Amino acid sequence: MRIKVINPNTTWSMTRTIEAAARASVSSDVEIEAVSPTMGPVSIESHADEALAAVGVMDEVRKGEADGCDGYVLACFGDPGLHAARELASGPVIGIAEGAFHAASFLGRSFAIVTTLGRTLGRARDLVNEYGFTRACVAYRACEVPVLGLDEDPESAYAALRVECERTIADASPDAIVLGCAGMAGMCARLQSELGLPVIDGVAAATSLVEAMVRIGAKTSKREEFAAPPAKEVVGLLSPFTRD
Structure with a gap:
């Protein structure tokens, strides 16, 4: 099992703290991949910060889907981009x-x-x-x-x-x-x-809950609201999200 833990800010020293908490909360056979996005604020303390951070969250989920991740944790207390991440992810996504x-x-x-x-x-x-x-x-x-x-x-x-x-x-x-x-x-x-x-x-709580969801075979519903977003052209910063 592979769980991607996304720290939506770009401060990697904080990501390492988050990684340690996530690893300590799951079974030994669970692989934890802790990341920060390549773009975004160094800390998240406002609505503007959350809006910027959500873009990086989506990018990390997109990459996680390509890499075969089983589930995701959003390691920021504002849960930025949670609903968007669920649209993009096949497995469970839980915010802290x-x-x-x-x-x-x-x-x-x-x-x-x-x-x-x-x-x-x-x-x-x-x-x-x-x-x-x-x-x-x-x-x-x-x-x-x-x-x-x-x-x-x-x-x-x-x-x-x-x-x-x-x-x-x-x-x-x-x-x-x-x-x-x-x-x-x-x-x-x-x-x-x-x-x-x-x-x-919340890091430990969300990571352990994602592990539990994956173990019982639970995935994010794609029937209605969390179905993949409609395909369309996206220009500029979000161009990696363009789908055919």
Whole structure:
């Protein structure tokens, strides 16, 4: 089995952190291919960043289909390009926000999201509503650490993240914490040990769920909305997506 884990930003040091979390979450016979697109933002912290990143996500799925990948993980908490990726992919595609929410729902009746910057909380709310977890999510919080700060100064970032998690637990009393950034993947186990409640890393959750879907033979439906996009000419940046 081959799972492609796509970090939609172009910071490869973060991709390596994501790769380690993905590898640790699957069986030994699963091949993990962790990549960043060849174009796109170095971090994703806005709607504009997500729109740019979605192009790179589609390109990586296109290449994965040619290489015979069995499934895909979108390793950004905004799940950029998720629906487009499902149109292009034959196997399952799971975003880390979607995967994390489902995983948290298995472990308790409520969860809180603790993410990087407050400006991204609106997107988190949109995804919670879209995926059907509005009643379960009891808090949306940010530690105000930029995405690249997780990589550049991990100890300071961890300290800020832990403080915000502790405040969230005291204020909202969630059953679990969902980490709102793929770059937090390497901090999950330590946080869970120190906080004493389930802490969900979406990279591990989504990757393990993709593995499970592939093992039961599940593929993305091509009957209606996620059928391949209609063939048409595409000019400029997206020209590799032209189909006959």
